[in-house]
Amino acid sequence: MQRRSFLKQAATGSAVAGALAAPAIVGAQPTIRWRLASSYPKSLDTLYGASETLSKLVSAGTGGKFQISVHAAGELVPALQVLDAVQQGTVDCGSTLGSFYFGKDPTFAFDTTLPFGLNTRQMLAWMHDGGGMALMREMYAEHGVVNFPMANTGAQMGGWFRKEINSLEDLKGLKMRIAGVAGTIMGKYGLVAQQLGAGDLYPSLERGTIDAAEFAGPYDDERLGLYKVAKNYYYPGWWEGCAQVSLLVNQKAYDALPAEYKSVLEAASAYAMTECIAKYDARNPAALRRLVGGGAVLKAFPRPVLDACWTASQEWYAETAGKNAKFKKVYDAWSRFRTDSVTWFRVTENTFDDYLAAQLATRR
Amino acid sequence: MQRRSFLKQAATGSAVAGALAAPAIVGAQPTIRWRLASSYPKSLDTLYGASETLSKLVSAGTGGKFQISVHAAGELVPALQVLDAVQQGTVDCGSTLGSFYFGKDPTFAFDTTLPFGLNTRQMLAWMHDGGGMALMREMYAEHGVVNFPMANTGAQMGGWFRKEINSLEDLKGLKMRIAGVAGTIMGKYGLVAQQLGAGDLYPSLERGTIDAAEFAGPYDDERLGLYKVAKNYYYPGWWEGCAQVSLLVNQKAYDALPAEYKSVLEAASAYAMTECIAKYDARNPAALRRLVGGGAVLKAFPRPVLDACWTASQEWYAETAGKNAKFKKVYDAWSRFRTDSVTWFRVTENTFDDYLAAQLATRR
Numbered sequence: 128m129q130r131r132s133f134l135k136q137a138a139t140g141s142a143v144a145g146a147l148a149a150p151a152i153v154g155a156q157p158t159i160r161w162r163l164a165s166s167y168p169k170s171l172d173t174l175y176g177a178s179e180t181l182s183k184l185v186s187a188g189t190g191g192k193f194q195i196s197v198h199a200a201g202e203l204v205p206a207l208q209v210l211d212a213v214q215q216g217t218v219d220c221g222s223t224l225g226s227f228y229f230g231k232d233p234t235f236a237f238d239t240t241l242p243f244g245l246n247t248r249q250m251l252a253w254m255h256d257g258g259g260m261a262l263m264r265e266m267y268a269e270h271g272v273v274n275f276p277m278a279n280t281g282a283q284m285g286g287w288f289r290k291e292i293n294s295l296e297d298l299k300g301l302k303m304r305i306a307g308v309a310g311t312i313m314g315k316y317g318l319v320a321q322q323l324g325a326g327d328l329y330p331s332l333e334r335g336t337i338d339a340a341e342f343a344g345p346y347d348d349e350r351l352g353l354y355k356v357a358k359n360y361y362y363p364g365w366w367e368g369c370a371q372v373s374l375l376v377n378q379k380a381y382d383a384l385p386a387e388y389k390s391v392l393e394a395a396s397a398y399a400m401t402e403c404i405a406k407y408d409a410r411n412p413a414a415l416r417r418l419v420g421g422g423a424v425l426k427a428f429p430r431p432v433l434d435a436c437w438t439a440s441q442e443w444y445a446e447t448a449g450k451n452a453k454f455k456k457v458y459d460a461w462s463r464f465r466t467d468s469v470t471w472f473r474v475t476e477n478t479f480d481d482y483l484a485a486q487l488a489t490r491r
Numbered sequence: 492m493q494r495r496s497f498l499k500q501a502a503t504g505s506a507v508a509g510a511l512a513a514p515a516i517v518g519a520q521p522t523i524r525w526r527l528a529s530s531y532p533k534s535l536d537t538l539y540g541a542s543e544t545l546s547k548l549v550s551a552g553t554g555g556k557f558q559i560s561v562h563a564a565g566e567l568v569p570a571l572q573v574l575d576a577v578q579q580g581t582v583d584c585g586s587t588l589g590s591f592y593f594g595k596d597p598t599f600a601f602d603t604t605l606p607f608g609l610n611t612r613q614m615l616a617w618m619h620d621g622g623g624m625a626l627m628r629e630m631y632a633e634h635g636v637v638n639f640p641m642a643n644t645g646a647q648m649g650g651w652f653r654k655e656i657n658s659l660e661d662l663k664g665l666k667m668r669i670a671g672v673a674g675t676i677m678g679k680y681g682l683v684a685q686q687l688g689a690g691d692l693y694p695s696l697e698r699g700t701i702d703a704a705e706f707a708g709p710y711d712d713e714r715l716g717l718y719k720v721a722k723n724y725y726y727p728g729w730w731e732g733c734a735q736v737s738l739l740v741n742q743k744a745y746d747a748l749p750a751e752y753k754s755v756l757e758a759a760s761a762y763a764m765t766e767c768i769a770k771y772d773a774r775n776p777a778a779l780r781r782l783v784g785g786g787a788v789l790k791a792f793p794r795p796v797l798d799a800c801w802t803a804s805q806e807w808y809a810e811t812a813g814k815n816a817k818f819k820k821v822y823d824a825w826s827r828f829r830t831d832s833v834t835w836f837r838v839t840e841n842t843f844d845d846y847l848a849a850q851l852a853t854r855r
């Protein structure tokens with residue numbers, strides 16, 4: 128009998144004795160084991176930690192029946208090949224940045240962030256209630272993948288510079304470790320973008336192979352020790368007003384999940400997201416204080432430099448939308464949402480923040 | 492056929508007969524039905540909606556075995572008596588604002604917000620990674636209750652005023668519907684605070700019984716139609732830089748839950764929180780546009796008025812901490828967190844927001 132034999136199979140293993148004594152019940156569920164490939168090393172308890180939180184919650188919510196083992200970058204799959212591995216079913220799921228797959232299609236970057244883009248809350252609003260999720264699901268579905276937002280860094284810093292950036296001229300010939308579109312944009316002003324792994328930043332800056340490097344924010348940056356070799360710490364990271372990390376799940380693996388597990392997985396990804404943002408927001412302040420105590424010098428990018436980067440970004444958006452219909456479709460929706468959202472935030476949200484910042488600065 | 496009959500019965504809502512027929516299995520979990528008393532009416536699809544989302548996710552994550560029925564304010568319990576009802580076990584859980592129970596102890600307000608307090612992300616950071624959860628759990632435990640953050644409005648507006656507020660003088664004798672501490676604080680400058688239900692705001696303003704009223708933000712405020720009778724719409728709502736809603740659960744009911752259900756409930760509350768903030772952030776922009784189109788006039792509180800309210804707030808904090816040790820303990824931790832957090836946010840997060848706001852305003 129089908130139902131009975133299925134249940135019997137599900138029961139093989141652990142709690143058999145308990146099951147014999149327990150009253151009959153509904154909802155027997157299969158044991159499922161997934162492997163998750165993270166794009167991050169274990170040392171990043173923020174971004175890598177989000178996958179561990181997800182795994183714990185999924186297990187706890189299913190009585191240990193749905194297990195996700197978390198694997199650091201390089202353990203099963205190189206950091207920048209997580210999408211491919213999930214698509215091919217090498218792993219069941221992965222935790223990664225859409226923008227890493229920019230080379231396949233720049234549209235992937237909308238799942239992470241783009242220059243002068245949405246901030247963290249605006250990104251969550253776009254995804255959950257502004258039409259962003261449908262657009263991102265459509266995009267990933269073409270690659271046999273289902274996405275769930277699962278972490279975010281908040282607004283990033285602009286990185287570490289050996290010399291001051293006082294004008295646009297200072298970007299000319301500057302060798303900077305910077306990922307993605309921002310390198311292309313500053314390339315218009317002569318910056319030479321370099322791709323380097325996190326571990327190579329310190330020695331490259333020390334040797335002078337590069338002049339500047341950006342990574343994330345104080346809490347993550349502190350571990351790289353860059354303030355010792357490039358003390359000027361610039362803000363804002365206009366190319367990463369936030370950076371959303373997604374859980375990517377192989378479509379077939381996802382479809383095979385019972386409805387309960389799908390629901391537990393989705394809620395767990397929201398919890399992991401909340402916890403990750405909270406960690407950054409709660410830990411960055413002390414990290415920044417330690418960095419400044421260690422010699423880091425906080426500096427704002429000069430307004431003319433920001434303005435030039437804004438202009439170059441607008442050109443890049445127009446060029447890219449002009450030659451990629453998929454990008455254009457998402458860009459049009461996203462930029463409308465951005466304008467509406469930023470216009471609203473500047474009324475009460477930013478006014479509240481700015482007033483409080485001014486008051487507390489006075490009191491110190 | 493068993494499988495078929497189970498499905499049939501489960502679909503009618505009574506899984507009992509199906510349960511009798513089903514074979515014993517692993518992970519058997521009890522059927523649990525809870526009642527949730529909300530402090531909100533069904534018309535608020537944001538705040539009331541968060542409880543519906545919670546209920547749906549808890550059911551979906553447990554295969555329908557853990558059901559939470561959601562009841563609007565007044566249906567089982569009056570809006571402002573949810574804590575008492577949960578404590579006494581009249582209901583298993585409730586969705587409410589800690590600040591409603593300010594009269595029992597002002598310390599409850601830290602679970603919601605206080606004047607010039609944390610913004611939405613800072614509140615989440617404090618709760619999840621800054622020690623706030625432990626302090627709030629300790630406070631609620633004294634009332635036999637376990638709390639889970641489950642919704643937030645974001646920074647609120649300052650409300651609707653029939654006449655302009657051009658100086659502190661204009662607060663003298665002003666009859667305003669305003670809840671909690673802010674009324675006390677502006678009372679120092681002669682404002683007369685009134686407590687009124689949402690439905691009474693429009694007629695009271697129209698008749699001139701009150702001169703001003705605050706509720707939340709554009710999306711919620713729009714439904715009350717206040718712009719028709721008090722067109723000056725002020726910002727920022729300095730007394731509510733965010734407003735966190737909590738799920739309060741009767742301790743005994745919580746302790747009786749299987750570990751799986753506890754985990755599903757906690758993850759569901761995080762999901763409900765994310766969705767609620769996203770709804771406000773995605774829907775407020777269009778609502779504000781409609782309000783302005785309907786005659787609302789946006790105005791910022793004058794700086795001297797904000798400064799006077801800041802000063803009076805500081806006095807109130809000092810007075811309250813001076814006579815309430817519990818309040819002082821939380822206040823000390825909370826205000827340290829606030830200073831650290833605001834100091835960090837003003838570096839890259841606010842700079843990013845303000846730059847984008849300036850650029851997009853120029854482009855319009």
